[in-house]
Amino acid sequence: MNDEVPLTTLPEYAHAKLLGADFAADFFPDTHAVEMKLMLLDEQWREIQSVCAENEWSLEEGLRILLANGLAYLQHRMQNDSIETKQTILDISAQYSVMKFRTFQFMQAAQTLDMKLNAAQSELKMLRQINEQLRTELQHRAADNCP
Secondary structure, eight states: OOOOOOGGGHHHHHHHHHHSHHHHHHHSTTOOOOOOOOOOOHHHHHHHHHHHHHTTOOHHHHHHHHHHHHHHHHHHHTSOOOHHHHHHHHHHHHHHHHHHHHHHHHHHHHHHHHHHHHHHHHHHHHHHHHHHHHHHHHHHHHHHHOO
């Protein structure tokens, strides 16, 4: 099979790849969103809310960033890297985690929008056909009424 894409079909190819079922498989293999429920002390919750507000993060985004930073910190704490290297790794890990989830959300939104667009285009086509039928019927009735 030839994987080379002719330039004339590149937009259609990109559109199909972005919204196709294999997009998720290509970019997010064995990945799906998981909902988490967690009990915290109210003082911890207020601190989290404060950090999110200070950084202008939504609460959901802030929780993801804080969890990603904490996870990255613990994973790299045992290594004998310099503090600067650890901080760089933490920053990159947190940014990647947030970007990956946002990309996943954007992909889902793009799929939803594509379905809505297809439905709207189908409805438009049907309404144009009905409009044409009504115009033809109106012309026939007008012709029947003229002497």
